[in-house]
Amino acid sequence: MLKVAKVALSVLLLSASIPSLMANAQENGNPNNYDQYIKEAIEQEVLLDAGSPSTAKGMSSLTDKEFNKTLDNITQSPNVSQTTKQNIEKLENAEVILLDFDSDGELINATSSEKGDIRSNFESKEITATESTYGTEPHVRISTQSYLGNQGNTVGKETGAFHRLQTPASNANKIYNGVVADSIVLPTYNIKDALTYEEAAYLYTGVDDVAEVGFKGVNNPKFSIDGWYPMFHAKKYHTVESGDTNGNTQPNKDKYYYDTSKKFNGGDKINGYKVYYYSTDKTLTIREQINYQNIYVIRFDGLGSTGRSVKRLTAIGMGSASSTTTPFHFGFTTPAIWNNMKFLINNSSSSVYPSSVPGLSNDVWTHGGKIDYTKSGQSEKYIFSVK
Known part of the structure; x- marks a missing residue:
């Protein structure tokens, strides 16, 4: 019998449907409600299964007893895939990091459901605004080609090479609230020399x-180990336009x-x-899940959650x-891969390619x-290389 009580459940859950899921755990009187985030992750996993029953929608807002009863029924259903059931078991034991x-844009708190205060685990690198976001651009219809050429409004072209897809x-009619991929494969890249x-x-x-949340190739100053690490970035309150610093004397x-x-x-694969x-979160709260083992919950003080892309x-x-056409020095020697990537819509009630x-x-x-771009089925591969 599958249970979410791997981390002791400690509070009553207040919501009863997906639109109000929990209106943010910290606003329900328990800022470290780790179990609620595990419940949400399990519900998300079930909803993405083609055989998920209608009872799955909103299950994370049920009381502990009703949640476990619903989960047992779901995992006993022959319509739910064995892979989903295995992923649920992993998520029950996931570490939640707040x-x-x-x-x-300063990180002021980092706590783990397993280790408590882990602020010392997080290193930071100060950057200028021009390096950070690659901008937001007007909408251009998507196209697929073997080699990607410069296209779109190319906001952020001063700060690097990129392929950006943006909703x-x-x-009120359509909410875009996330990204999901069966897996991503990190490219092999000369991190130390590139830096x-x-x-x-x-x-x-x-x-x-x-x-911004995801992965960055960095040289860990603590141990001088080059590698890919989970990355988190919260921008200060300003607007980046066309990659500039908005006329500020100091960036x-x-x-x-x-x-x-x-x-x-x-070459490592990050599953799930x-x-x-x-x-519906009053404070923008982003959840990131990697390998069904870690759930990061990133909360952004002062930012709302409506009208976002x-x-x-x-x-x-x-x-x-030195210019927007100066080539980078090192590319990928093995591809970056997004496997079966979709956008989550309408508070994760469904997903679309x-x-x-x-x-x-x-x-x-x-x-x-x-940028050599290859698409096979729903797998996208990127090789960035110097001409």
Whole structure:
């Protein structure tokens, strides 16, 4: 019998349907309600199964007893895949990590359901605003080609090479609230030497221009170990337009934070990648799931959750290029891969492929290099290379 009580359940849950799921755990009087986030993750996993019953919708807002009863019925159903059942078992034992950012983009709290205070695990790198987001651009219809050329509005072209897919802003009729992929494969990349040129590679999901979560190739200053680490970025309150600093004499400074306790290598596969928020959260709260083992909950003080767009990027950021066509110095020697990636819609009640998103924008800038893009079925592969 599958139970969510691997981490002791401690509070009554207040909601009863997906639109109000929990209106943010910290606003229900328990800022470290780890179990609620595990329940949400399990519900998300069930809803993505083609054989999920109607009882799955809103199950995370049930009382503990009713949740476990509903979950038992679901996992005993022959219509739910064995893979989903196995993923649920993993999620029941997942570590939940809560991260709180203030209005200046500073990480002020990091706590783990297993280890307590883990703020010391998180290193940061200060960057200028021009390096951080690759912008938000007008909507351009998506196209597929063997080699991606410069296209779209190319906002952010001053700061690197990238392929960005971005949904329209959410509205009353359609909410875009996340990205899900069966897996992502991290590329092999010369992280240490690239950093000497102020360059770094990224695979991440962003919410508007205010929040970014995913993976970054970094040199861990704690242990001097090159690798891919979970990355988190909260922007300060300003608007980046066309990659500039809005006329500021001194560029705005933002920080990337990454979890030094979770190192991955080029070629590693991250299963069950999922990033999502709920439009009903009073405070923007992004959940990131990796390998069905870790659930990061990132809360952004002062930011709301309505009217947001979602973007997915594969990129090489460049901090000191002399022009927008100066090539980067190191590319990927094995591909970055997004397997069966979709956008989550309507508070994760369903998902759609990028090609089915009306007004989806497709923006590419090669920055003097070359982006070899291959799509096989729903698997997307990227090789960034120097010409």
